[in-house]
Amino acid sequence: MAGDRDLLVEDIPHLKSKYGAVAGDWESGAIAWVAQRNDVRCLILRGVTDLVDDQGSQAYGNIEYFREGTRGVMLRIVEMLPDWITMI
Numbered sequence: 001m002a003g004d005r006d007l008l009v010e011d012i013p014h015l016k017s018k019y020g021a022v023a024g025d026w027e028s029g030a031i032a033w034v035a036q037r038n039d040v041r042c043l044i045l046r047g048v049t050d051l052v053d054d055q056g057s058q059a060y061g062n063i064e065y066f067r068e069g070t071r072g073v074m075l076r077i078v079e080m081l082p083d084w085i086t087m088i
Contacts (some may be wrong), residue, residue, distance in 0.1 A: 006060070007052045024052070043088055045081070047073030 007024040015021040028044045035042035049069030050059035059066040 006057075009052065009054055009056055012052070012054065023048075041088070043084060045077050045084060047077055049073055 005026070011024075015024060025046060028046055031044055032042060034040075049066060049072075050057045059069065
């Protein structure tokens with residue numbers, strides 16, 4: 001099993017009960033773990049493009065939905081980046 005994959009509907013109950021998870025973000029978790037282990041400060045900016053529930057996600061199989069969500073998130077992150085850099 002890969003560590004980088006879409007969140008599967010059948011994973012949600014286990015992730016909620018075992019870890020108290022409210023979101024799934026494999027990449028940021030791995031980056032944060034490595035940064036902490038190496039005592040490196042790290043700022044991870046992420047945005048939500050879609051939500052997964054017991055019915056799946058609107059983005060699954062709908063590339064235009066994914067593209068539009070990603071475009072909006074990236075524009076907002078780029079807009080906010082100078083403020084985040086100033087704060088850290």
